[in-house]
Amino acid sequence: MMNDLNAGLMQDFRLTIPTLLEHAATNHCNTEVVARLQDGSIFRYTYADLADRSRQAANALCNLGVSYGDVVGTLAWNHHWHMECFYAISGIGAVCHTVNPRLFEEQIVYIINHARDSVLIVDQDFVGLVERIVDQIPLVNKFIILGSRGCVEEPRGLGDVLYYDDLIATESTAIEWPEFDECSASGLCYTSGTTGNPKGVLYSHRSTILHSMAIAQPDNLSLSALDCVLPAAPLYHAQSWGLPYAACMVGSKFVLPGRHLDGKHLLELIRAEGVTTGCGVPTIWTMALEHAEKNGLDLGQLQRLLIGGTALPTNIRDRLREKGVSAVQIWGMTETSPLGTIGRANREVAAFTAEQKDTQLLKQGRLPWGVEMKIVLEDGSRAPRDGKSAGDIWVKGPWIARGYLHGDGGDVLDAEGFFPTGDVGHIDQYGYMKITDRSKDVIKSGGEWISSIDIEDVATNHPAISMAAVVATFHEKWDERPLLFVTLTEGKTVEKQDILDYLDGKIVKWWMPDDVIFIDAMPMTATGKIRKLNLREKYWNHLSA
Ligand code: ADP
Numbered sequence: 001m002m003n004d005l006n007a008g009l010m011q012d013f014r015l016t017i018p019t020l021l022e023h024a025a026t027n028h029c030n031t032e033v034v035a036r037l038q039d040g041s042i043f044r045y046t047y048a049d050l051a052d053r054s055r056q057a058a059n060a061l062c063n064l065g066v067s068y069g070d071v072v073g074t075l076a077w078n079h080h081w082h083m084e085c086f087y088a089i090s091g092i093g094a095v096c097h098t099v100n101p102r103l104f105e106e107q108i109v110y111i112i113n114h115a116r117d118s119v120l121i122v123d124q125d126f127v128g129l130v131e132r133i134v135d136q137i138p139l140v141n142k143f144i145i146l147g148s149r150g151c152v153e154e155p156r157g158l159g160d161v162l163y164y165d166d167l168i169a170t171e172s173t174a175i176e177w178p179e180f181d182e183c184s185a186s187g188l189c190y191t192s193g194t195t196g197n198p199k200g201v202l203y204s205h206r207s208t209i210l211h212s213m214a215i216a217q218p219d220n221l222s223l224s225a226l227d228c229v230l231p232a233a234p235l236y237h238a239q240s241w242g243l244p245y246a247a248c249m250v251g252s253k254f255v256l257p258g259r260h261l262d263g264k265h266l267l268e269l270i271r272a273e274g275v276t277t278g279c280g281v282p283t284i285w286t287m288a289l290e291h292a293e294k295n296g297l298d299l300g301q302l303q304r305l306l307i308g309g310t311a312l313p314t315n316i317r318d319r320l321r322e323k324g325v326s327a328v329q330i331w332g333m334t335e336t337s338p339l340g341t342i343g344r345a346n347r348e349v350a351a352f353t354a355e356q357k358d359t360q361l362l363k364q365g366r367l368p369w370g371v372e373m374k375i376v377l378e379d380g381s382r383a384p385r386d387g388k389s390a391g392d393i394w395v396k397g398p399w400i401a402r403g404y405l406h407g408d409g410g411d412v413l414d415a416e417g418f419f420p421t422g423d424v425g426h427i428d429q430y431g432y433m434k435i436t437d438r439s440k441d442v443i444k445s446g447g448e449w450i451s452s453i454d455i456e457d458v459a460t461n462h463p464a465i466s467m468a469a470v471v472a473t474f475h476e477k478w479d480e481r482p483l484l485f486v487t488l489t490e491g492k493t494v495e496k497q498d499i500l501d502y503l504d505g506k507i508v509k510w511w512m513p514d515d516v517i518f519i520d521a522m523p524m525t526a527t528g529k530i531r532k533l534n535l536r537e538k539y540w541n542h543l544s545a
Contacts, residue, residue: 015209017186018091018177020248025051028225028251034273035079036258036265038124043080047248050084055175056168057088063171064142064162066119068093068180071188073117073140074236075099075108075126078256081146081164082235083244085121090186090205091177097188098236101126102526103198109136111190111198115405119144121164124152125259131156182206187239188405191334192527200405201334203239211337211399212246214370220342221246221277221306221330228253228273228301232261232280233309237527238338241279241306241330252277263291271300278302279330281309281528282316289319299323306330308338310529311435311453312362315461331364331435333421337399340421341365341373341433348430362457363434364425372396374418375427387428390436390449394418424449441532443472443480450482450511452532458506459484462499464492467522470513471536473543483542484513485535487522514543 013019024031029048037043066072072089074096076082089096097115099108101123108129112120119142122130127145134140134157143158145151148165155161186205190198216223221243223229229252231240239245247254255273257266266288269275278285285305292299305320308330317327332338343365349357367373375383375391383389396418403412413419424442425435436451437443443450452470459468466489472480488494496516503512517539523531 014179014205015182016177016180016184016205017087017208017245020209020212020245021051021054021087021091022177024248024251028248031225031251031253033080033083033254033256034269035081035256036260036269037079038077038258040260040265045080047251050080050087052173053080053168054084054087054091055173056171057084057164058091058175058177059171060167061088061094061119062092064119066092066094068178069185070094070119071097071115071117073097073099073112073115073120074122075101075130076121076123076146076235077125077259078231078235078240079146079258080256082123083254083256086187086235086239086244090208091175093178093180093184095185095188095202098239100190100192100234100236100526101129103192104526105129105133107198107526109133111200112137113139114197115188115190115200118142121146127152127155130158134158180205182209189236189238189334192525197408199408201401202405203337203399207337207399208239208242208245210370211242211339212249214368214399215242215339216246216250217368219344220339220368221279221328222304223247223250223252223277225251227276228255230255230257230266230269230273230275230278232257232266232278232284238332238334241308241332241338243279261287263287263289267291267297267299270302271297274301276301276303277306278304279306279308282307282313283528285316285320285327289316289323292323293319299325304328308332309527311364311457312343313460314362314457317358317362329361329363329365331423331433335401335419336371336395336397336421339368339399340371340395341367343432346430349432360430360432363428363432365433366431367433370397370399372418373427373433374416375425375433383426385427385429385431387432387434388426390424390426392439393421393423393425393433393435395421441471441536443470443482445475445480445482445510446478448510450508452482455482455484455503455507455511455513458503459486459499462494462502464488464494465499466490467530469522469530469532469535471532471539473514473536474540475514475543481514481543482511483535483539484516485519485522486516487519517542 024047187203215221231243312329329343332340377391456468469485475481523534
């Protein structure tokens, strides 16, 4: 028989999410998934159990009439229930819309309506929130509370609510997962909308599988069956960086911290469960570290922390290193699933001196296969890879968004198919990208850019400074100048001049902030980042006032 040489003779095995679950259930059936529940107690089962309950939940959703293309919202912490929902919802071809409960209520209402959620799955902790907004989300026709009847007081105004554990109890643990195109939508996550309304990023089965394969690689998050992974990034924040999928793919033990993200609880889990790998924003790990340092505790079997969301502070890296743990920086965004770059050595960097290597790996990192990047200068040309020509960062790849839900934001890709990240940075000759700012936070003084991120990193190394933010303020001669905002470490005091003296010699001379402003607390976004826009607006005329 003649073959058509244009078509490969490999199987059409669809890259869909149920394949991950079934793989883990069959090949890592006894590996544990652990969760800390609302009351602080520990729940523990295996991938085989996770798969059984996910299939039961999928059957229950089908019986409720949920089908291909429907959107099911979740308002929940990181625990086994939420992970089961990920697999059950996407598995039947519906879209798992993880709603960020920390957004303002108006934003939560907006995104539930905008996404057209028809079913809302609710954590026991968020029943009150849903009671408050129920009149404003008319498209939701079913509420499912995670637990069994009696786990919370009977909610008011939600109609006939269902209880997840009761609902799935009578369902079969067997299912014939429906077949659909691997490009079908699987998950929906809104950006936090620091400017304007949040926008929906719609992941597909294919993008999810390819992203999982990528993050598991040794040069990326380096996940294996021997690892024990603790995702401290919430499941509603870029799907906890894709870890619920990658964990099933490699069969690592998975430890979900629930709502207990304080230092004491995190550390307890890390030590008791033998966590080797954690992921999350720096503030989370600072709390765990502080608890360990204060109580003279080690970090158990922890080997590495993947840190992203904001730049990796030098002092966290150093303090972790003292405890034998390496901090690996990852850069990305909701729109990039989120893996964009990762701060790991390549051959050239591995041969650097220890000091050079440290400086190099504080950059946001190099590109994995699957992410292409270009830096575009103000005149529209591409920047050379010289480690200093900074411009707008654009990316392209199979797990990078090509647009937002319902066409929000218009056509975002450029003619070459690249997505604008809104970050500004440069790439060096070794292929390492360094972010100097987000485009909306850029400080332009006398036509030159000042990196707020670099100044913040140095400032937070000062023992009296707990958090630092550098924002632009108006200046008659230089257009803009940097202002440094700080919050102090508990029990410490420091004078403005001491801070400026401390910065002297550690940052470029003309980057020296024109003023230091002490504030009690930083304005924060729902994803735990400093809301610089507030400071910028409030203090724009600070120098001329
Ligand atoms: P938002 O903060 O708007 O909700 P994301 O949570 O998706 O959006 O965050 C993406 C942004 O976070 C990136 O565009 C970048 O500005 C910032 N970011 C993420 N990782 C890093 C990092 N390692 N260093 C510096 N900035 C980072």
